Amino acid sequence: GDDGDSKGADGKGGDKTVLTVFAAASLTKTFEELEKEFEAAHSDVDVKLSFGGSSDLVAQITEGASADVFASADTANMDKLVAAGLTEGEPEEFATNTLMIAVPPGNPAGITSLADLTKKDVDLVLCQPEVPCGSASAKVADAAGLELKPVSEEQSVTDVLAKVESGEADAGLVYVTDVTAAGTKVEGVEFPEAADVVNHYPIVAVKDAKQAELAQQWIELVLGEGQKVLEQAGFGAPTP
Amino acid sequence: MSALVDVTVTERDVDVSFEVADGETVALLGPNGAGKSTTLSVLGGLLRPDAGRIVLDGEELTGPGTWVAPHARRTALLAQDPLLFPHLSVLENVAFGPRSTGTGRRAARAAAEHWLAEVDAAELAGRRPAQLSGGQAQRVAVARALAADPRLLLLDEPMAALDVAVAPALRTLLRRVLADRTAVIVTHHVLDALLLADRVVVVEGGRVAEQGPTSEVLSRPRSAFAARFAGLNLVSGVATPDGVRRPDGLLLHGTAATGDHPPPGSPAVAVFRPSAVAVHREPPGGSPRNALAVVVTELEPLGDVVRVRAGELAADVTVASVAELGLAPGSDATFVVKATEVDVYAQ
Amino acid sequence: MSALVDVTVTERDVDVSFEVADGETVALLGPNGAGKSTTLSVLGGLLRPDAGRIVLDGEELTGPGTWVAPHARRTALLAQDPLLFPHLSVLENVAFGPRSTGTGRRAARAAAEHWLAEVDAAELAGRRPAQLSGGQAQRVAVARALAADPRLLLLDEPMAALDVAVAPALRTLLRRVLADRTAVIVTHHVLDALLLADRVVVVEGGRVAEQGPTSEVLSRPRSAFAARFAGLNLVSGVATPDGVRRPDGLLLHGTAATGDHPPPGSPAVAVFRPSAVAVHREPPGGSPRNALAVVVTELEPLGDVVRVRAGELAADVTVASVAELGLAPGSDATFVVKATEVDVYAQ
Amino acid sequence: MSRGGRTRHVGLPRWLFGPALLAAVFVVLPVVAMTTRIAWGDFFSLVSSEAARSALWLSLRTSTASTLLCLVLGIPLATVLARSEARWLGVLRSLVLLPLVLPPVVGGIALLSAFGRQGLLGSELEALGIRIAFSTVAVVLAQTFVSLPFLVVSLEGALRTAGERYDVVAASLGARPTTVLRRVTLPLVLPGLASGAVLAFARSLGEFGATITFAGSLEGTTRTLPLLIYNLRVTDADAAVAMSLVLVAVAVLVIGLVRPRGAL
Amino acid sequence: MSRGGRTRHVGLPRWLFGPALLAAVFVVLPVVAMTTRIAWGDFFSLVSSEAARSALWLSLRTSTASTLLCLVLGIPLATVLARSEARWLGVLRSLVLLPLVLPPVVGGIALLSAFGRQGLLGSELEALGIRIAFSTVAVVLAQTFVSLPFLVVSLEGALRTAGERYDVVAASLGARPTTVLRRVTLPLVLPGLASGAVLAFARSLGEFGATITFAGSLEGTTRTLPLLIYNLRVTDADAAVAMSLVLVAVAVLVIGLVRPRGAL
Ligand SMILES: Nc1ncnc2c1ncn2[C@@H]1O[C@H](COP(=O)(O)OP(=O)(O)OP(=O)(O)O)[C@@H](O)[C@H]1O
Ligand SMILES: Nc1ncnc2c1ncn2[C@@H]1O[C@H](COP(=O)(O)OP(=O)(O)OP(=O)(O)O)[C@@H](O)[C@H]1O
Ligand SMILES: [Mg+2]
Ligand SMILES: [Mg+2]
Helix, strand or coil: CHHHHHHHHHCCCCCCEEEEEEEEHHHHHHHHHHHHHHHHHCCCEEEEEEEECHHHHHHHHHCCCCCCEEECCCHHHHHHHHHCCCEEEEEEEEEEECEEEEECCCCCCCCCCHHHHHCCCCCEEEECCCCHHHHHHHHHHHHHCCCCCCCEEECCHHHHHHHHHCCCCCEEEEEHHHHHHHHHHCEEECCHHHHHCCEEEEEEEECCCCCHHHHHHHHHHHHCCCHHHHHHCCCECCCC | CCEEEEEEEHHHCEEEEEEECCCCEEEEECCCCCCHHHHHHHHHCCECCCEEEEEECCEEEEECCEECCHHHHCCCEECCCCCCCCCCCHHHHHHHHHHHCCCCHHHHHHHHHHHHHHCCCHHHCCCCHHHCCHHHHHHHHHHHHHHCCCCEEEEECCCCCCCCCHHHHHHHHHHHHHCCCEEEEECCCHHHHHHHCCEEEEEECCEEEEEEEHHHHHHCCCCHHHHHHHCCEEEEEEECCCEEECCCCCEEECECCCCCCCCCCCEEEEEECHHHEEEECCCCCCCCCEEEEEECCEEEEECCEEEEEECCEEEEEEHHHHHHHCCCCCCEEEEEECHHHCEEEEC | CCEEEEEEEHHHCEEEEEEECCCCEEEEECCCCCCHHHHHHHHHCCECCCEEEEEECCEEEEECCEECCHHHHCCCEECCCCCCCCCCCHHHHHHHHHHHCCCCHHHHHHHHHHHHHHCCCHHHCCCCHHHCCHHHHHHHHHHHHHHCCCCEEEEECCCCCCCCCHHHHHHHHHHHHHCCCEEEEECCCHHHHHHHCCEEEEEECCEEEEEEEHHHHHHCCCCHHHHHHHCCEEEEEEECCCEEECCCCCEEECECCCCCCCCCCCEEEEEECHHHEEEECCCCCCCCCEEEEEECCEEEEECCEEEEEECCEEEEEEHHHHHHHCCCCCCEEEEEECHHHCEEEEC | CCCCCCECCCCCCHHHHHHHHHHHHHHHHHHHHHHCCCCHHHHHHHHCCHHHHHHHHHHHHHHHHHHHHHHHHHHHHHHHHHHCCCCHHHHHHHHHCHHHHCCHHHHHHHHHHHHCCCCCCHHHHHHCCCCCCCCHHHHHHHHHHHHHHHHHHHHHHHHHHHCCHHHHHHHHCCCCHHHHHHHHHHHHCHHHHHHHHHHHHHHHHHCCHHHHHHCCCCCCCCCCHHHHHHHHHHHCHHHHHHHHHHHHHHHHHHHHHHCCCCCC | CCCCCCECCCCCCHHHHHHHHHHHHHHHHHHHHHHCCCCHHHHHHHHCCHHHHHHHHHHHHHHHHHHHHHHHHHHHHHHHHHHCCCCHHHHHHHHHCHHHHCCHHHHHHHHHHHHCCCCCCHHHHHHCCCCCCCCHHHHHHHHHHHHHHHHHHHHHHHHHHHCCHHHHHHHHCCCCHHHHHHHHHHHHCHHHHHHHHHHHHHHHHHCCHHHHHHCCCCCCCCCCHHHHHHHHHHHCHHHHHHHHHHHHHHHHHHHHHHCCCCCC
């Protein structure tokens, strides 16, 4: 069994109960913080976090990875898991997120609006349309009647940020939380059209979870106490 | 262990068959490219013949539908190239055969030391093959083949690259070792054949040209190669009552030294020793009935005499007469042999 | 092109020096492992000596601070192992040298064809080296070295593996080719040295044991190896007025055939031909003053006579007397030589 | 007596075939299993789509270019490593393996650190008006970076195994170093060179992480087949699998066509 | 006359050093450039964190295990490929290259198709109570899958270059096939074998795509160093670069220690 392995390997030892949480990569910082809180409250529990693209995580659970909780960065992927009948109860929304323009420190290309992104000499990078931030970007552009011409369509927010941070790109469209997390490495430029496209984060307990009770407690933490942490990271409150 | 060999390798145009009696050593002789090494490879199981059989001591090693793997044959082959294992020391190389056939470590080591001493290479035991000279490597390879203690020993030019002091010693060793062993040996030196082989098989162009007991073949050769090998002059043609007529019409007078004169019209050879040949600048008169007009191709000092070569023929004359006759490569000359010195027999 | 050689390879305990005059062929003789191949490698620039100089025709090739790369030396080396390029045909192998030194494609091809014909291998031109027999490969390697047309030709046992018909032909070719060329040749055969070399250098244990014009060294050798090589008996010791006294006290009577008798007390050698030795079972009385008690180690047929070997000494006797005396390896015998047959000179 | 020809092979131990078969199955089975997931109905429309064709074409072009670049850079490097005896070459030899160990994404970061706009050579390149990132050149560079070690390691091994015997003979026949290299050294290691080139080509064809990080992903310019497959995976895993199969087929085909006899 | 010893090397053409240097710079410069980005202040606290240590230890264990598995499976396969002449082996030889061409993520999908719960052998394994996917075993399998071709290709190349001459001699001296393999064939190709093992180890150590797909990313169980680096990149790119440096250092160290003389 991999449980035994994991205990031996991480050296934490003891007979701690393991709670496995699969979460979208954009939740890395916040969930790591929540892990500390949760473990402080449950001294006999070891929370194991597994981050990745939401679609990857869904695929893993479908293929039999043992997870107790799944937190997705969009509803589409959550719907896939629901459709596969692998959820316990209804998914609940715990956060929202909106887009923001990320530019390198000092904003060398002088971006101030969404329309500036269509300038000819601006090297723009976007998420590819297949991932949540990419489809959101496309929707925003459509709504504003603009045609964005990126030099690259990246696989993930991380890749977009990396290109902007390294100064390779002059601007990128990412989530507010990503700009917050990046600290001083990038600057954020807000734009009014962002409010039109809101991304929803649902969470759910996985069917036949080994730790069904703890899973429920984790979800409660995220929906309750955890909201502060999420807010600090830039997430919007869940839509009522 | 007796061996029966009959193999065909079409690609190399080799098709030979001969036998080796129990305890007998057979020398394979023949020009470069005749198929000697090919035959040894087939015997050792390293080359699969297109047709033929090899039977060793009643057991069929190769035949239609039979194939015994090389390691199961117990036919150690010393190839023309020493091919010592580069990653093993000299001692380990020699001990390889015994170790592989199940001898214990200590006994194998002792055997290796014994054979190394026999080939006068005991002091090389600790070296790597890369640190040996050509002749040293050759000696170690001989020791390795002997240490394997095979049923049939196959030696391809074992005396190549040896110095004048080692060669006779190794020949003595081989003579002792081969005395009661079944072996096939390839050589280009008449002394090796004379001293080591009970029988010789002469291969030319991939076919057996002649075979027989060593002394017989080398004293009364029937093939041009065997004559050359034995250092004799040989003229082949058709028997006449007086001797042998060459295809070009020249008649060589001679008599059958032993046995019957071959029936006129049958293929026959006339053989005579180079020392029986006198050399003249002009065709002489007088009693010697055979005079062959030749062009001298080469002069070789040979101990006290000079061997005068003229194509396939040779004459041994004194240094003084070479000077007197003014012989040099290119000179016209006449080789004269008394009919009584010419031995005639069927080919 | 004259060459001046003085090289030391410490790791192999080789330290030799000799000279090669313009157009001269020098034969390097010596036992296995003496350092012959090592010397050739150093000459060809394939091994860097620890000390010493090589000057070819006034140009320093190797010396303190000097190092001319192998390709710039124009010293073609035929190594002991033919090492034909496996990916090139025989013709391309032979044409490699000319092509590399700037000859045009067509001319190089013509040269290659010429040299292949010279070594009697024209019909092999299209083959791959893997399809050659041992002797065929050796011949092609010789052709390749000759075709490179070097300033200094280095041949390491060029006649190894050749059959009895090809060897004399190749020797003739080499004699013609080497006549006006500067060359160093390694051989274990006296005929090669006699026919091909103007001078010989005898190397033993990595040191030059003796050197001189071929006929002189081979007729009046001073080292045991050279005597053995030339087929002569040699006893070394200290000169006395009557002959040479061996370290074990035995006095060999003899006289200086040419020149002065060496001063008594100086190192000297006594040399005599095997054919001058008579063999007895018991020490005889009578006039021959030298009788050496020996144990027969070996009997070798040698044409019309039998060579009786006893350790370092040899005697040539007729087949009849061997039978009469009942000689066999291990027999006690006495070698008797007339004092007049023993040549004494300084070592 | 083993020179060429119809030499009889020394038999292999029988037990060897057990693990050999297991190894083959272990590699082949997953790929076969994957094909069972493919919806063959959509397969042809999928693989003949504009996006797929453009990605395939880009992959072939860039992989060929990077293989050539690997040859141009790798042959000299492997030769120097194999034939020089200088001590510091040992260090260099380890360093050349770096791209093998680096997760490709990190390799991409490293390339950005060197050739990016803010990289070590960024200002120099900018001054020359050269912009590498987001271009097809970046794809080729990323592929070359990850593939070069394959070529160098294979070729160096082959050069060492082949030894210098024939080089020495060639030099003694008067061939200058360049001639020796061209006519003897390289022809003799042709199988090793071909293996190395095939490995490099295969690695380039499959390259994903360094490319996405260093070159980005834009159809027609930088979106190679692996990047397309990754894109597809998010929306339609089956389509991704189908495209992977195309990649595999192309690789096997190209390798089969290019490979000289006896190589690999 | 090149046997061992202090043989004088045939000189290399001078021009060769130009491209060789360029190649070395091309590989080394990006890695060096990357180190300039590291905040050395945080470096040590970062690399000695619990998560880093656990990932490093897991990486070392799994890479060692997969290298051993590669040896056990790869030596027999390479030997069969190099020494048998059967026609169908040509096909097998191409198939063995598949994991090289497959983008690692697709390799992970392929492994899932074979060994996953819904895979080809899923029900059989389930019946035996064996769950491979998302366990440490899955990490080892994923690494073995991508690394095996390296070992096989290197070793097969070495076996072909070395030829059968010595095997044949050994057989003629009475050595049975197993003895020949153990005492002659493998010792003679030791450099090639070592190169192959090092390549396999390095590839296993850097493996990311197949692992994340087939084994997931769970601390202590399946989160190897490359996966940790990927995670870190989301939150802190600089930390990711620093950890990559650790990976590189470990690889160079292990390779330097393990590598026999003359190999690689
Ligand atoms: N691997 C090979 N493939 C094809 N032909 C070959 C091969 N090896 C040798 N031959 C040819 O087969 C014939 C017989 O060769 P073999 O080596 O048996 O000769 P040999 O009698 O041993 O000669 P030598 O005295 O020169 O060693 C020759 O014509 C040779 O060119
Ligand atoms: N690569 C090497 N490393 C160390 N020692 C070597 C090496 N090659 C040869 N030797 C040793 O150096 C000495 C001289 O060897 P060399 O090859 O020059 O002998 P040789 O006179 O050519 O003998 P042969 O007649 O047997 O060819 C020998 O003792 C040999 O063992
Ligand atoms: Mg032969
Ligand atoms: Mg030698």
